[in-house]
Amino acid sequence: MTSHLYAISVDAWEPLRLARFWAELLGRGVVDDPREGVALQPDGDAGLRIRFMPTEVPKTVQNRIHFDLTSASPQAQRDTVDRALTLGGRHIDIGQGPDDDQVVLADPEGNEFCVIEAGNNFLAGCGPVGAVNCDGTRAAGLFWSEALGWPLVWDQDEETAIQSPRGGAKVTWSGPPLMPSGGRDRVHLDLIADGDRDAEVDRLLALGATRAGTGEHTADDVVLADPDGTEFCLLTPR
Template structure:
C-alpha cells in the first residue's frame, strides 16, 4: 500500500476568499493555487477549487475544531465571525457544548467544547466528520492503512498512525447524496509507484472508477462504497 491522503478539496464560488478564511482561522500557510499547507500535526492539505454549483443541502463532510479551554472556544468562534463566518442553527440543543458555525460560503463546521475525550489526542483541526456507513469507514481504513480508532454503534473513525485529525463516519441512515459532494478527498501515489495497481486495489476493496469527463485529466475520479467522490491525483505535486 502506497497511497496517501494529500488534501481535502472544497468546491467554492470564491476559492481565494475561502482560502483566506480558513488560513486565518486555522493559522495555516497559504500556498499557490489556493492551497493551505497544514501544521505539523495534520497530514493533509486543504484545497479550494472553483465551482458554480449552488449549495442546497448540508455537506456530507464537515470539520470539527478543538478547544483547550472554554475561553479558547470563544476565541475561535470570535475569530471565525470576524473573518466572515456566521452562527448556524441545525437544531442543536442549548445544553450541547459545541458551537455550530458556517464559513462564508455556508460550509458547516463545529467548534467543540474543551474536555472532549474523543478528540483529546488530535490537533486543533480535530476531526473530519462524515455522513457515512460503517462499511465505508472500514473501506477507508484499508485504503489509507490508517487504524480504526472507533467502532461502536455503527460509528467508525480512523486516524493516521502519526496522529492528527480523526476521520469519522456517523453510521446509518445516510442522508440522500448530493449530485456531487462539495468536499472530497484527494489521494496521491508516490512517484515511481504503480497508479493502476493502486486503482485496482481500491476497486477490489469496493470502490468504483468514475468517468473523468476530461481527456487528459490530471486526476482519476473514483467513488467509495457510499458513492462519495474522491480523486487520485496523477499530476506532479509539491
C-alpha cells in the same frame, strides 16, 4: 500498495477568499497549491493539507464532510467562534439540540463546521482540526482504513474513526442514516497512489469503491466513490 491522503479539497467560488478565512481562523498561511488552487500551510508533519479549488457549481445541500475544530478551554471555544463570526462565518441550525456543547457554524460560502467543546477526550491531541467528520456507514470507515492503511481508532455502534500512524486529525464516520446526496460533494478527499495508479484503482475497486467519472479540475484524475457513494479523487501522478 496503498494510497496516501494528499489533501482535503474544498470547491469554492472564491478560493483565495475562502482560504484566507480558514487561514485566519486556524492561524496558518496561504500558499499556492502545487497542483491547483490555493492551500493552507501544513500544521506540522502530521497536519492535514487543506486546499481550495475553483468551481462554479452552487452549494445546494449540507456537505457530507465537515471539519471539527478543537478547543483547549471554554474561553478558547468562545474565542474561536467570535473569530469565525468576525471573519464572515455565521451560526447555522442543522438540527443540533439546545443542550449541545458544540457550536455549529458555516464559513462564508456556507460550508458547515463545528467548534467542539473543551475537554473532548476523543479529539485530545489531534490538533486544531481535530477531525474530518464524514457522514457515512461503518462499511465506509472500514473501506478507508484499508485504502489509506490507517488503523481504526474507534469502531462502536456503527460509528468508526481512523487516524494516521503519525497522529493528527482523525477521520470519522457517524453511522446511518445517511444524508441525501446533492451530486458532487464540495468537500472531498484527494488521494495519490504510492505506486502504479492503474493497479491502485483496481485495488480500491476490489475494496468496494466504484467508478464515478473523471476529475472536474484535471481530466486525467480518476473519480471514485466509496461504499456509501461519497466521491473522492485519485490524482494524476507527477
